[in-house]
Amino acid sequence: MEKYDAIVIGLGPGGASALYKIASYGYRVIGFDKRREIGVPIQCGEFIPQYHEYRGILPEVTDEYLEIFRKMPMNLVDNRTDRVRVVTPGGDEYEVGFDGFVIDRERFDKWIVKMAVDRGAEVRIRANVYKLEEDGTVHVRMGDRTEKYRADAVVIAAGTSSTLLDQVGLYRETDELNLGHVINYQMAGVDSDPRVVEMYTGKRWSPGAYAWIIPKGGGVANVGLGIRYDYIQDDAKDINVYMERFWHEHPVASKKLGRAQPLSYVGGLVPVGPPPKKTVSGRYISVGDAANQNIASLGAGIVTSSIGGIAAGEAIHKYLSGEAGLEYYEELWKRLLGRALEDGYRLRLVIDIITKEDRYTDEFMRIVGNERIRDLVYTRAPSNMDLLKIAMSIMK
Numbered sequence: 001m002e003k004y005d006a007i008v009i010g011l012g013p014g015g016a017s018a019l020y021k022i023a024s025y026g027y028r029v030i031g032f033d034k035r036r037e038i039g040v041p042i043q044c045g046e047f048i049p050q051y052h053e054y055r056g057i058l059p060e061v062t063d064e065y066l067e068i069f070r071k072m073p074m075n076l077v078d079n080r081t082d083r084v085r086v087v088t089p090g091g092d093e094y095e096v097g098f099d100g101f102v103i104d105r106e107r108f109d110k111w112i113v114k115m116a117v118d119r120g121a122e123v124r125i126r127a128n129v130y131k132l133e134e135d136g137t138v139h140v141r142m143g144d145r146t147e148k149y150r151a152d153a154v155v156i157a158a159g160t161s162s163t164l165l166d167q168v169g170l171y172r173e174t175d176e177l178n179l180g181h182v183i184n185y186q187m188a189g190v191d192s193d194p195r196v197v198e199m200y201t202g203k204r205w206s207p208g209a210y211a212w213i214i215p216k217g218g219g220v221a222n223v224g225l226g227i228r229y230d231y232i233q234d235d236a237k238d239i240n241v242y243m244e245r246f247w248h249e250h251p252v253a254s255k256k257l258g259r260a261q262p263l264s265y266v267g268g269l270v271p272v273g274p275p276p277k278k279t280v281s282g283r284y285i286s287v288g289d290a291a292n293q294n295i296a297s298l299g300a301g302i303v304t305s306s307i308g309g310i311a312a313g314e315a316i317h318k319y320l321s322g323e324a325g326l327e328y329y330e331e332l333w334k335r336l337l338g339r340a341l342e343d344g345y346r347l348r349l350v351i352d353i354i355t356k357e358d359r360y361t362d363e364f365m366r367i368v369g370n371e372r373i374r375d376l377v378y379t380r381a382p383s384n385m386d387l388l389k390i391a392m393s394i395m396k
């Protein structure tokens with residue numbers, strides 16, 4: 001059996017960032033992903049805030065933990081946006097200035113893994129991890145073969161609600177209220193403003209979540225939506241029904257999507273629950289979507305998962321060099337992301353209240369107005385309290 005200092009399971013932004021950081025310290029580390037190709041299929045809307053916007057959203061995160069985004073070459077950016085527009089169920093539109101990048105996630109994920117390899121990491125693809133043992137032994141299925149590897153520290157970054165977490169006693173999100181079911185089409189022929197990210201609310205299109213048009217430039221856009229099953233009130237249980245409606249029937253969006261044709265289709269799960277209780281158990285730690293490191297009010301996790309991965313790398317270094325126990329990881333990510341994840345979750349609870357009825361959403365947005373949409377995007381706690389008061393006053 002091959003022995004490593006560390007093993008990383010899953011090479012999305014969370015796992016790849018951990019792999020990179022661990023390799024940067026010079027440790028013997030190997031990463032496994034069950035996919036045939038890193039970053040493919042792209043399960044993502046590919047939208048991230050620009051660097052100066054993170055400073056507002058995540059003020060607790062210092063530059064060193066944003067290493068991946070500081071180093072990110074601009075040729076991974078397909079489009080720059082400068083506004084977010086929210087369209088209410090009644091068709092009112094609100095807008096806020098917000099600088100974003102629409103990245104090429106396939107190349108982005110590959111680029112992080114390449115940086116890790118350049119620093120000495122080993123990588124296996126088509127490598128499905130199926131069994132974990134307490135002593136850090138990891139069982140991997142690669143085609144017809146199975147192999148065993150062992151390490152002193154193992155990162156589980158295998159995505160939302162990974163069942164691997166159960167095997168080692170780590171928290172796994174299973175509550176349907178905290179799981180967004182999402183789909184995304186990449187479409188050509190979309191007639192939307194390339195500078196504007198659009199978010200659409202309304203139970204007919206996206207019960208318990210929102211729909212989006214994220215422009216990649218040249219008429220190409222990511223068009224998708226989320227649903228939560230507990231919020232569905234009509235007969236349609238299939239997410240594709242909501243997508244068809246949004247595409248062809250939404251009074252505003254269907255005009256922009258009238259000529260649109262699909263280039264690709266993916267579906268997935270997004271964690272929208274509170275930060276988890278347990279992310280360290282023995283030699284194992286959970287990172288990224290596997291650890292609900294996602295802003296619950298938005299379902300955005302590219303940046304936060306990468307920060308979680310870098311934090312995991314630092315914690316593993318302290319652990320392997322005898323400076324601290326692996327528990328340091330939990331302390332570190334909570335210091336960096338805890339407040340933002342808590343606030344995002346609390347804001348999601350406010351949104352849950354107002355999206356119960358479309359008329360509440362319209363009324364809420366009328367009161368919140370253009371000025372305060374920034375608070376929704378930034379997920380700030382003091383404003384959350386105000387937003388909760390507004391939500392409660394509408395319900396009376």
Ligand SMILES: Cc1cc2nc3c(=O)[nH]c(=O)nc-3n(C[C@H](O)[C@H](O)[C@H](O)COP(=O)(O)OP(=O)(O)OC[C@H]3O[C@@H](n4cnc5c(N)ncnc54)[C@H](O)[C@@H]3O)c2cc1C
Nearest residue numbers: 010012013014034044045046047129159268288289301302
């Ligand atoms: C449709 C959609 C749109 C989204 N849009 C956005 C957006 O615009 N902006 C944003 O910030 N976030 C967005 N997100 C969320 C974002 O994609 C995730 O938060 C992010 O990818 C989390 O990174 P991760 O590394 O934790 O997990 P993932 O990216 O899910 O990576 C997990 C990896 O683990 C691998 N894996 C799983 N099980 C095993 C196993 N047993 N053995 C080996 N490998 C395994 C998988 O193959 C995968 O490569 C979106 C999500 C979806 C589904």
